């Protein structure tokens with residue numbers, strides 16, 4: 695079976711710094727894969743290569759069999775790649791609904807929303823998008839705050855809004871960057887349930903960058919571990935967490 699996401703030998707450097715040193719990784723439809731590793735290991739850099747923010751110097755990244763390296767971000771998004779960001783990228787002076795609707799648009803020109811938010815529509819009608827956004831708000835228990843300005847809401851709620859926004863594009867592959875960061879324990883548990891449900895009910899593949907090992911072991915089918923841009927281990931989350939090389943990488947980062 696062809697994997698939905700196929701990463702092969704991706705290399706990315708910033709001047710003399712090798713952020714990604716040839717990792718290869720597959721993610722299948724409906725699979726939840728954790729991408730873990732110490733600070734600076736290259737996790738976000740790999741996300742940025744998959745999503746088109748960075749272009750690797752070499753290697754291949756395919757989504758549903760289609761090479762995406764070098765494609766503009768909106769083309770990669772239209773192939774079914776959605777994303778949330780480590781440092782939440784919402785518009786604080788817009789409502790929750792407006793922010794979620796922004797997930798249906800990409801950069802620059804066109805349509806009513808272009809005037810409002812400076813964005814371009816993906817291709818659905820306004821009515822369809824609004825209906826989907828409202829359904830997503832309900833699914834993520836955000837209906838009560840739909841008309842509130844995002845800037846007035848607590849952090850845990852902002853994370854759910856970001857997820858709803860990413861889901862509006864109906865991604866086949868969802869890249870989720872440190873969703874548990876800043877959440878209290880009960881919110882992390884809820885988040886874990888939500889991520890598993892998204893994979894089970896929508897068949898979405900999820901690649902999850904996360905430092906919260908409780909969340910990783912509870913939601914991921916598999917984990918891949920990066921260290922200094924290299925893939926040092928992958929497999930069952932509990933087994934990988936005991937792998938001496940992985941333990942050493944984390945201890946080294948803490949030293």
Ligand SMILES: Nc1ncnc2c1ncn2[C@@H]1O[C@H](COP(=O)(O)OP(=O)(O)OP(=O)(O)O)[C@@H](O)[C@H]1O
Pocket residue numbers: 708711712713731732733734735736737738739740
């Ligand atoms: N735009 C950039 N310019 C220069 N260096 C960068 C850039 N982006 C990432 N790096 C460097 O690449 C390396 C990998 O960074 P990256 O953010 O991918 O790691 P990470 O595993 O996501 O870390 P963290 O867990 O702290 O978020 C780091 O040394 C980082 O400083």
